[in-house]
Each structure stands twice: as C-alpha cells, then as structure tokens.
Amino acid sequence: MSVLAELAALPGVIAAGEYSYRGDRFSFKGDLDDEQARMASIMCRATTMSVHMQVDILNDFCKDCGLNPSAGWVVRGPGFTACAYANIFCFLDNSSASLNDVMGLMRRRLRDRGDELI
Amino acid sequence: MIRRALALDGVTVICRFRDDGMLVEAYGLIAQEQMAGLAKFAYEYKRIVQGNADQLSMFTQVAGWTPPRGWVVHGKAVAVCSVGNLVALINADEGNVSEVMRELDDLSHY
Amino acid sequence: MPDLDRLMELPGALASFHFSDRGQLGDYRVADGSPLEKNTLDMLCHMCVANTCIGTMQARGWEGLTGTKGFYPIEGFTLVGFEMSTVAVGNYGVVLRNEDADYQGAYDALAGQAS
Numbered sequence: 001m002s003v004l005a006e007l008a009a010l011p012g013v014i015a016a017g018e019y020s021y022r023g024d025r026f027s028f029k030g031d032l033d034d035e036q037a038r039m040a041s042i043m044c045r046a047t048t049m050s051v052h053m054q055v056d057i058l059n060d061f062c063k064d065c066g067l068n069p070s071a072g073w074v075v076r077g078p079g080f081t082a083c084a085y086a087n088i089f090c091f092l093d094n095s096s097a098s099l100n101d102v103m104g105l106m107r108r109r110l111r112d113r114g115d116e117l118i
Numbered sequence: 119m120i121r122r123a124l125a126l127d128g129v130t131v132i133c134r135f136r137d138d139g140m141l142v143e144a145y146g147l148i149a150q151e152q153m154a155g156l157a158k159f160a161y162e163y164k165r166i167v168q169g170n171a172d173q174l175s176m177f178t179q180v181a182g183w184t185p186p187r188g189w190v191v192h193g194k195a196v197a198v199c200s201v202g203n204l205v206a207l208i209n210a211d212e213g214n215v216s217e218v219m220r221e222l223d224d225l226s227h228y
Numbered sequence: 229m230p231d232l233d234r235l236m237e238l239p240g241a242l243a244s245f246h247f248s249d250r251g252q253l254g255d256y257r258v259a260d261g262s263p264l265e266k267n268t269l270d271m272l273c274h275m276c277v278a279n280t281c282i283g284t285m286q287a288r289g290w291e292g293l294t295g296t297k298g299f300y301p302i303e304g305f306t307l308v309g310f311e312m313s314t315v316a317v318g319n320y321g322v323v324l325r326n327e328d329a330d331y332q333g334a335y336d337a338l339a340g341q342a343s
Contacts, residue, residue, distance in 0.1 A: 036294055039176055043286045046169030050282060051307060053162035054275045061271050065263035066311030066325075074306035075283035076317075076335060079298025082283075085308065094298075099332045103308070107326070170282075177289030 003109045004029045007090050010105065012097025014080070016090045019045050021117040032091070044082070044089040047073060052118050069115040072106065074099065086113040120225050121145045123206055128213020132206045133157045146207065160198070160205035163189065188222065190215055202226030230320045230338050232257045238337060240328025242312060245321050247273035254319075264323060272307075272323070276316035279305045304335055 007016035008029040015030025019041035026041035051070045059068035072085035081092040081099060085106035092102060123132040124145055131146030133153050139161030144153035164186075171186045188201035197210045201222035208218055235244035236257050243264045245256035251274035258264055280302055287299035304317035314323045315331060317338035324334060 039290065039293065042169075042172055042176060043290070046166070046173060047279070047282060047286070049162075049169055050166045051275075051279065053159075053166060054278070055307070055309060056162070057159075058268070058271050058275065062263055062265065062268040065268070067307075067309035069310055070307060071310060072308035073279065074304070074308070074315075074331065075279070075287075075299075075302050076304040076306075077287055077299035077302055080296075082299070083306075099335070100330060103329075103331055107308075170285075173286065173289060177293060179293075 003088060003105075006105060006109070007088070007102065010097065010101055012093045012095070013102065014091040014093055015040070016088065017041055017044075018088050021045070021087055030091075040082075040089060040091065044084045045087075047075075048084055048087070049118060052115065071111065072103075074103070086110040087117075119228050120204060123204075123218070123221050123225060126208075126213065126217055126221055128208040128210070129218060130207050130209060131156060132204065133160070135161050135203050135205065137203070142203075148207075156198070156205060156207060160200050163191070164200060188219060190219065230340055232320075235320070235322045235337055238322055238324060238334055239330050240325035241322055242325060243269060243323040245269050245273060247277065247316075247319055247321065249277070249319070251275075251277035262323075269323075272314055273316075273321065275307070276305050276314065276321055279307070280316065304338065306331060306334075 004016045004018060007013055015028055015032040017026055017028035017037055017040055019026040023045055028037040051073050055068050055070035074083040079094055081094055083090050088110060090102055120132050120134055123129050131148055133144040133156055134142045135157035136142055139158050141154045141157040167186050167189045171183045175183045191198045195210055197208050197215055199206045199218045204222045204226050206218055232244045242262040243258045246254040253270035253273045256269055283302040283305060287302050291297055291300050306315045312323055312325050313329050314321055315334040320338050322334055
C-alpha cells in the first residue's frame with residue numbers, strides 16, 4: 001500500500017498528497033478536487049522550503065544538536081490541521097484525526113527520505 | 119563586471135551565485151566565507167519569495183507578481199538587495215535602495 | 229496560561245519557553261543535558277512566529293478561495309527536526325525529542341487544555 005493510501009485511510013485524514021520538490025508534479029488521495037490539491041501542493045512546498053532554510057540557519061546556533069535537517073512541520077487551525085513530512089502532506093479534521101498517529105506513520109515511512117532534493 | 123556595483127554609495131558587497139546557490143564571484147569588504155553565506159542565503163530566500171509570490175498570485179488571482187524579479191530585506195543599519203542571481207549588501211544610511219536595485223537589474227542582464 | 233515547569237513534564241521535553249509577538253525569547257526552561265542554549269531558543273522563537281504568520285497567510289488564502297472554514301486563524305506551528313521537534317501555540321513553546329514526542333499532548337498543554 002502506498003504511503004498516500006495508508007495516510008488517507010487513517011481516521012480524520014481529509015486528504016494526503018505528494019509534490020515534487022521541483023514543483024512541477026503532484027498526486028493525492030482523499031477529499032480534495034484537482035485544483036485544491038494543486039494549491040495545497042504549492043502551499044506545502046513553499047513552507048517546506050522556507051522551513052528548510054530556517055533550520056539551516058538555526059544549525060549555526062546549535063551545530064548538530066538534532067534539529068537539522070528539518071523533516072517536517074505542522075500548522076494547526078481551529079477545525080483543521082495541515083502537516084507535512086518530506087514531500088508528503090496531509091490535511092486533517094481536528095475532531096476525528098489523531099495527529100500523533102499521522103505523524104508517527106509519516107515518520108516511520110518517510111524518515112529515510114533525504115533532503116538533497118529540496 | 120559586477121564589481122562596478124561597489125561604486126554606488128553604501129554598497130559594501132556584491133555577489134553572483136549559481137542556480138544551485140554556489141558562489142560564482144564576489145567583491146567587497148567581508149571574508150570569502152561570509153560572501154558564500156550571503157550567496158546561499160540569497161539563493162534560498164529567492165526561492166522562498168518565489169513560493170510566496172506564487173501563493174499571492176494563486177490566492178488573489180491577480181497576475182503581475184510572478185515571477186518575482188528581486189527582493190529587498192531592510193534592516194536598521196544594513197539592507198540586502200537581490201535581483202536575479204545577484205545580491206548586494208548595503209549600509210542603509212549611506213545607500214539608496216532604488217539606485218542599487220536599478221544597477222542590479224542592469225547587471226543581471228549580462 | 230501554560231506553566232513552563234509543567235510543560236517540562238511532557239514526554240521527551242528538552243525546553244519550554246515564552247516569546248513575544250515578534251519572536252523575542254522571554255522566560256524559559258532547559259532540561260539537564262539539553263543541547264539547547266538561550267540564543268538557539270531565541271532563534272527558534274523567531275522561526276515559530278515567522279511560520280505562524282506564513283501559515284496564517286496561507287489559511288486566509290485557502291479559505292478565501294475554497295470557501296472552507298477551519299484553518300484560520302492558525303493557532304500553532306510545529307517544526308519536526310531530525311531528532312527533535314518544537315511545538316508553539318500562542319506565545320508559548322516546547323522542544324521535544326522526536327522519539328518521545330506527543331504532538332497532541334503538547335498542543336493541548338500549550339493551549340491550556342491539559343487536565
């Protein structure tokens with residue numbers, strides 16, 4: 001089973017998607033239309049690149065302390081949460097999703113993806 | 119060629135970087151290592167500005183923002199200006215950001 | 229309001245901190261043996277504020293275009309680093325070891341909802 005299918009099957013996961021680091025391709029599973037998935041991919045890619053640079057800068061303050069390189073991020077709103085790990089993202093319904101289950105699955109399946117393509 | 123930017127008031131460093139962020143050439147008053155750091159920052163910041171400009175276009179449905187031609191980060195004492203693959207460091211109270219951006223735009227075409 | 233000492237009781241907590249709306253570090257706690265120093269936490273705070281702002285911009289744009297509600301306003305930002313993560317909600321944050329991180333618990337504690 002693909003990681004997108006696994007994520008999309010978790011309770012409360014509205015959609016899971018994958019974008020290319022170059023920004024020219026995306027795929028997804030779940031309750032988004034194509035245009036929404038394209039927008040979500042653009043947003044998540046932009047945040048991933050931004051966080052990657054920030055953590056790179058942060059590394060100058062604490063060399064090899066365990067933050068660098070960045071692996072992912074989460075933003076939480078009152079009803080929904082967006083999270084990303086490597087080049088995979090998920091939109092969650094806060095009322096029914098377990099953030100820990102989603103992040104745990106992402107970490108297990110994606111931790112070996114390097115950052116050299118960012 | 120890019121060295122001529124140092125003739126502008128307030129410009130202390132000028133660098134050109136590759137599309138992968140590596141420093142190509144640099145002139146100015148800071149150490150080579152710091153110039154490489156400035157180039158890397160400019161490369162990554164350029165991609166972030168590009169990403170945010172894409173989102174601005176997407177959300178507002180207004181054309182004209184992308185692709186961004188350059189950016190300026192203005193601090194209290196210094197400013198960083200970039201156009202294309204060029205980045206300049208200027209003393210904010212001595213330099214004129216508009217002049218620097220015009221010069222960078224001109225130099226970026228060579 | 230979250231208590232910094234109570235936040236240090238979260239599983240794998242390496243640091244807890246308060247920061248201003250502009251990202252300046254205020255009061256903080258650091259666990260014994262933690263590699264985090266004051267200037268690192270200050271930088272981390274600035275980063276959390278920056279990304280909360282970016283997320284807020286994205287939530288605004290997303291809701292405006294799609295008509296969905298529930299992302300805006302962004303309440304929290306989490307960075308998942310290589311071995312540790314930081315979770316920030318409002319003006320408080322905590323750094324956790326990834327292997328022990330309870331993201332939901334951290335959110336709840338930071339939002340002042342912990343029982």
